[in-house]
Amino acid sequence: xxxxxxxxxxxxxxxxxxLEKILVQxxxxxxxxxxxYEGLKKIFELKPDLIILDILLPGLSGFAVLEKLRAAExxxxxxxxILSNLGDDxxxxxxxxxxxxxxxxxxxxxxxxxVDKIKxxxx
Amino acid sequence: xxxKFTSSLxxxxxxxxxxxxxxxxxxxSYLSYRTAKENLTERIKSxxxxxxxxxxxxxxxxxxxxxxxxxxxxxxxxxxxxxxKIVAGENGGVAGDLNRHLNKNKMSLxxxxxxxxxxxxxxxxxxxxxxxxxxxxxxxxxxxxxxxxLAYGQSYAGDVMFxxxxxxxxxxxxxxxxxxxxxxxxxxxxxxxxxxGDELTIILNGSPRPLERDEKTDTDIxxxxxxxxxxxxxxxxxxxxxxxxVDSEPVMKCKSGEEMSDVYYxxxxxxxxxxxxxxxANGWTLLAxxxxxxxxxGLSNIGxxxxxxxxxxxxxxxxFVFFLIRGIVxxxxxxxxxxxxxxxxxxxxxxxxxxxxxxxxxxDSFQTMTQKLLEKEMLLRVHxxxxxxxxxxxxxxxxxxxxxxxxxxxxxxxxxxxxxxxxPLTSMKWLSDLILGGxxxxxxxxxxxxxxxxxxxxxxxxxxxxxxxxxxxLEGGRLELNLKETELLSxxxxxxxxxxxxxxxxxxxxxxxxPAALPRIRVxxxxxxxxxxxxxxxxxxxxxxxGKIVVSVNEDAAKGRVTVAIKxxxxxxxxxxxxxxxxxxxxxxxxxxxxxxxTGLGVYIAKKAVEAQGGAIWFESKTGVGTTFYFSLxxxx
Numbered sequence: 001x002x003x004x005x006x007x008x009x010x011x012x013x014x015x016x017x018x019l020e021k022i023l024v025q026x027x028x029x030x031x032x033x034x035x036x037y038e039g040l041k042k043i044f045e046l047k048p049d050l051i052i053l054d055i056l057l058p059g060l061s062g063f064a065v066l067e068k069l070r071a072a073e074x075x076x077x078x079x080x081x082i083l084s085n086l087g088d089d090x091x092x093x094x095x096x097x098x099x100x101x102x103x104x105x106x107x108x109x110x111x112x113x114x115v116d117k118i119k120x121x122x123x
Numbered sequence: 124x125x126x127k128f129t130s131s132l133x134x135x136x137x138x139x140x141x142x143x144x145x146x147x148x149x150x151x152s153y154l155s156y157r158t159a160k161e162n163l164t165e166r167i168k169s170x171x172x173x174x175x176x177x178x179x180x181x182x183x184x185x186x187x188x189x190x191x192x193x194x195x196x197x198x199x200x201x202x203x204x205x206x207x208k209i210v211a212g213e214n215g216g217v218a219g220d221l222n223r224h225l226n227k228n229k230m231s232l233x234x235x236x237x238x239x240x241x242x243x244x245x246x247x248x249x250x251x252x253x254x255x256x257x258x259x260x261x262x263x264x265x266x267x268x269x270x271x272x273l274a275y276g277q278s279y280a281g282d283v284m285f286x287x288x289x290x291x292x293x294x295x296x297x298x299x300x301x302x303x304x305x306x307x308x309x310x311x312x313x314x315x316x317x318x319x320g321d322e323l324t325i326i327l328n329g330s331p332r333p334l335e336r337d338e339k340t341d342t343d344i345x346x347x348x349x350x351x352x353x354x355x356x357x358x359x360x361x362x363x364x365x366x367x368x369v370d371s372e373p374v375m376k377c378k379s380g381e382e383m384s385d386v387y388y389x390x391x392x393x394x395x396x397x398x399x400x401x402x403x404a405n406g407w408t409l410l411a412x413x414x415x416x417x418x419x420x421g422l423s424n425i426g427x428x429x430x431x432x433x434x435x436x437x438x439x440x441x442x443f444v445f446f447l448i449r450g451i452v453x454x455x456x457x458x459x460x461x462x463x464x465x466x467x468x469x470x471x472x473x474x475x476x477x478x479x480x481x482x483x484x485x486x487d488s489f490q491t492m493t494q495k496l497l498e499k500e501m502l503l504r505v506h507x508x509x510x511x512x513x514x515x516x517x518x519x520x521x522x523x524x525x526x527x528x529x530x531x532x533x534x535x536x537x538x539x540x541x542x543x544x545x546x547p548l549t550s551m552k553w554l555s556d557l558i559l560g561g562x563x564x565x566x567x568x569x570x571x572x573x574x575x576x577x578x579x580x581x582x583x584x585x586x587x588x589x590x591x592x593x594x595x596x597l598e599g600g601r602l603e604l605n606l607k608e609t610e611l612l613s614x615x616x617x618x619x620x621x622x623x624x625x626x627x628x629x630x631x632x633x634x635x636x637x638p639a640a641l642p643r644i645r646v647x648x649x650x651x652x653x654x655x656x657x658x659x660x661x662x663x664x665x666x667x668x669x670g671k672i673v674v675s676v677n678e679d680a681a682k683g684r685v686t687v688a689i690k691x692x693x694x695x696x697x698x699x700x701x702x703x704x705x706x707x708x709x710x711x712x713x714x715x716x717x718x719x720x721x722t723g724l725g726v727y728i729a730k731k732a733v734e735a736q737g738g739a740i741w742f743e744s745k746t747g748v749g750t751t752f753y754f755s756l757x758x759x760x
Binding site: 014019022056086087106111 | 541545546548549554556560
């Protein structure tokens with residue numbers, strides 16, 4: 001079975017670290033990018049199976065990244081989940097409108113729960 | 124315009140001008156007329172005087188010439204000798220010869236003479252240029268009488284009278300001289316030359332027939348004898364000589380020996396004249412007259428001309444002045460009009476005076492002033508508006524704006540705070556989860572416990588942050604409700620399912636009493652969740668394990684509300700505390716003991732959340748028995 005590639009676009013170091021560790025432990029191939037710009041580069045490079053996208057990022061925001069990848073032919077069908085501490089209805093709606101699989105509010109989820117959900121999405 | 128016309132600028136200017144013009148023109152016309160008249164009068168005066176002088180001279184010359192002539196005849200030898208012979212009684216052809224001599228040689232010398240008679244001393248005609256004259260008696264005639272004293276070489280001119288001689292009965296005058304014997308000088312008789320009266324007229328007027336009156340002779344020059352009879356021809360009078368009495372003043376005066384110097388007098392023809400008179404030695408009066416009408420005819424012509432041209436001038440100048448004044452008054456009026464309108468409040472009026480004179484300047488500065496006024500007014504309005512606006516803003520809107528601003532700030536703060544707080548909290552949570560999950564190696568029991576402690580504290584902190592932020596949001600004046608049509612029962616079920624782990628953990632029994640049917644109601648899902656979740660969480664927490672929780676939903680169509688009840692058989696709320704239960708951080712000691720993780724904000728948030736939707740929250744509780752919390756939501760929001 002192919003290992004699925006998951007790209008993490010997250011500026012918080014500990015969050016990245018934890019996610020990477022847990023994804024790897026769950027038999028995923030984890031790649032990280034610390035900001036939107038790098039993230040986009042990696043998206044176009046790798047075309048990962050799933051993108052874990054934070055919203056509040058330095059430089060290019062998560063939504064901007066999302067818009068950009070939805071606008072390009074080769075990336076517009078990639079799966080994205082938002083993992084953010086912003087939980088406003090507005091943000092959720094915005095994300096949904098841009099075609100995300102799920103919206104996680106970080107504080108409400110344990111890393112394991114997140115990974116379990118991801119596994120579900122990628123089935 | 125109610126203003127009197129007589130006080131208007133128009134009136135003042137125009138009629139002042141007119142008055143001045145009229146007065147000055149009248150005065151100058153009058154003066155020039157008078158001067159002209161005076162000049163004319165003087166001229167006429169001097170003219171008539173000159174004429175009189177001249178004519179007198181001519182007349183006297185003539186008479187003198189006539190005298191000389193007759194004297195010359197009286198010196199004629201043949202005449203003297205012949206006369207002597209005739210007087211001595213000699214007849215024969217002497218008389219005839221003399222007659223012929225007189226005709227041929229004497230009378231022919233002077234066309235003014237129309238007959239010559241020679242008389243003896245008694246006045247009997249002894250020789251004549253006309254046969255029929257012989258033998259007539261002249262002794263009674265005035266001139267004969269007068270001439271008796273004459274000596275040889277002297278002559279006498281008689282008055283003008285009708286001649287009864289020479290078959291002519293015309294006005295004439297006779298000039299005679301005594302005839303004397305050549306040697307002895309003895310008076311023989313007289314030689315008389317008869318001169319045609321017309322000659323006088325000719326001398327005075329240049330022709331025997333002065334022009335008829337209607338052909339306008341300027342000056343009448345004529346003679347009047349000592350009896351006051353006209354003796355020369357005058358103008359219209361055809362047969363006036365020796366018939367017309369001239370009794371005008373100068374004649375009268377000459378009669379009394381005084382020459383009249385005055386030139387204005389009433390003529391004998393009933394009109395006033397300007398004339399000069401000369402009293403001649405022989406009692407005649409020479410008159411040179413020009414009647415006033417004729418004299419001043421030219422003047423009246425001039426007078427009319429002056430009047431006419433004055434009137435014309437008046438008309439022309441009046442028209443000119445009219446336009447000039449209009450050019451002044453019109454802009455003034457315009458300015459006045461505009462000023463009135465501006466005073467009435469219409470600052471947009473424009474001053475349309477375009478002259479380049481002082482009035483135009485006035486209009487310009489006026490325009491500038493109006494502009495400034497307009498600007499000032501605009502500014503004033505703007506300021507007033509701003510003041511009003513800011514006043515309103517101060518009183519109402521500002522406070523609202525501030526609220527909104529504050530809200531906005533608070534909202535932003537909440538967003539930032541929530542993110543900033545949650546990030547490290549999440550990190551801590553995840554890191555501890557990771558360790559506890561065994562991803563960093565296996566743990567000893569002690570290690571596990573300690574890390575769980577960390578995690579628990581972290582959880583509390585996360586919960587607190589969440590609740591604080593919720594409270595913050597709920598406390599804001601304007602909360603935007605996000606209403607969605609919701610199937611309430613399944614919605615509540617979802618929340619129940621979320622809390623399933625906790626329920627199971629505490630081995631509670633949860634019963635969900637659903638009504639048969641429930642209409643979908645529009646609710647704010649987030650707020651409703653806050654309310655239900657918190658109340659249910661409390662029920663789970665503050666009931667001893669193995670408790671029973673009943674959730675029921677009821678529709679009260681009459682009141683348009685749906686009520687949810689959460690009944691537990693927990694510890695209950697002490698009566699003393701019941702009034703505080705809805706306040707922030709309200710927790711009893713028992714509650715704290717039971718659930719150290721609680722924030723004390725659950726019920727507060729539930730209340731705020733439900734009330735934000737226009738619902739209500741209340742409870743029934745008894746310590747040791749249990750608590751039932753109710754919340755209702757309006758069906759139609």
